[in-house]
Amino acid sequence: MTLLSLSHVTKIYRQGGMLGRRLITAVKDVSFEIGDEPEILSIVGESGSGKSTVAAMILGQAEPTEGELQFAGKTVAIHNRAERTAFMKEVQPVLQNPFEAFNPLKRVDRYLFETASNFSTSGKRPNRREVEKMADTALHHVGLTLEEVKGRFPHELSGGQLQRVAIARALIPEPRLLVADEPVSMVDASLRMAIVNLFGRLKNELGLSIIYITHDLATAYYVSDNIIIMRKGEIVERGRARAVLDDPQHAYSRALKDAVLAAEFGEVG
Numbered sequence: 300m301t302l303l304s305l306s307h308v309t310k311i312y313r314q315g316g317m318l319g320r321r322l323i324t325a326v327k328d329v330s331f332e333i334g335d336e337p338e339i340l341s342i343v344g345e346s347g348s349g350k351s352t353v354a355a356m357i358l359g360q361a362e363p364t365e366g367e368l369q370f371a372g373k374t375v376a377i378h379n380r381a382e383r384t385a386f387m388k389e390v391q392p393v394l395q396n397p398f399e400a401f402n403p404l405k406r407v408d409r410y411l412f413e414t415a416s417n418f419s420t421s422g423k424r425p426n427r428r429e430v431e432k433m434a435d436t437a438l439h440h441v442g443l444t445l446e447e448v449k450g451r452f453p454h455e456l457s458g459g460q461l462q463r464v465a466i467a468r469a470l471i472p473e474p475r476l477l478v479a480d481e482p483v484s485m486v487d488a489s490l491r492m493a494i495v496n497l498f499g500r501l502k503n504e505l506g507l508s509i510i511y512i513t514h515d516l517a518t519a520y521y522v523s524d525n526i527i528i529m530r531k532g533e534i535v536e537r538g539r540a541r542a543v544l545d546d547p548q549h550a551y552s553r554a555l556k557d558a559v560l561a562a563e564f565g566e567v568g
């Protein structure tokens with residue numbers, strides 16, 4: 300069965316509140332699918348191309364103006380708390396900037412324990428020992444242990460560790476899909492590969508699919524199975540990641556790639 304499908308999805312924002320006159324088409328007639336084989340799909344594009352809006356709709360945080368989103372064969376429609384919890388058991392966000400996402404005055408293990416309490420896989424409210432076990436299992440998947448993070452505040456962990464904790468948190472409900480919107484934009488270049496490598500491992504070991512939203516073509520090339528390139532709300536190119544990035548067909552994709560190469564080799568223009 301198809302895990303996720305977007306068909307002819309459009310999102311129009313009205314700027315200036317309910318009575319605002321300016322309409323912004325953030326996403327225009329976007330269609331794509333993720334099948335039941337686990338895959339990493341990268342969505343790439345410059346700032347304002349509509350990537351975050353696509354992510355928000357997949358996460359059920361924004362409704363399409365037109366078109367339809369389906370998860371596991373059902374239209375995504377969230378009307379109440381119970382529906383939100385049920386949906387988020389399957390589809391989890393990876394928070395973009397762990398330094399902002401985590402309250403500096405709150406111990407990071409609390410986030411894991413809260414998620415574990417809210418999304419117990421047994422259906423019953425788990426006890427303390429079970430909550431700790433769920434947190435520890437999720438942390439193991441990202442190369443950490445509860446021992447290492449227990450009682451620590453965010454500033455007592457490195458950026459890479461904090462990002463791993465954010466990913467571990469998303470794994471606790473045992474979702475089928477992770478939506479990671481710019482998950483490496485705040486970490487050093489040296490750590491980016493480690494994080495995207497982790498995505499590859501999670502896909503293989505847990506059978507998870509991951510939507511990886513980025514403007515970092517290098518990591519997208521490295522980790523993704525498929526890639527979608529967006530510009531001004533529309534998909535301009537798509538396909539197997541290596542094929543698209545080795546030989547981009549659309550002028551915009553070529554320009555994106557050239558910009559990366561120029562930055563990498565210190566060229567001008």
Ligand SMILES: Nc1ncnc2c1ncn2[C@@H]1O[C@H](COP(=O)(O)OP(=O)(O)OP(=O)(O)O)[C@@H](O)[C@H]1O
Pocket residue numbers: 312313314323324325326344345346347348349350351352353
């Ligand atoms: N809540 C909103 N209200 C009004 N306009 C919005 C809203 N969210 C996004 N937009 C507009 O929609 C367009 C697409 O924005 P979006 O954030 O989806 O792009 P993006 O590719 O994710 O960019 P970035 O990489 O900067 O996050 C932009 O023109 C943006 O200003």
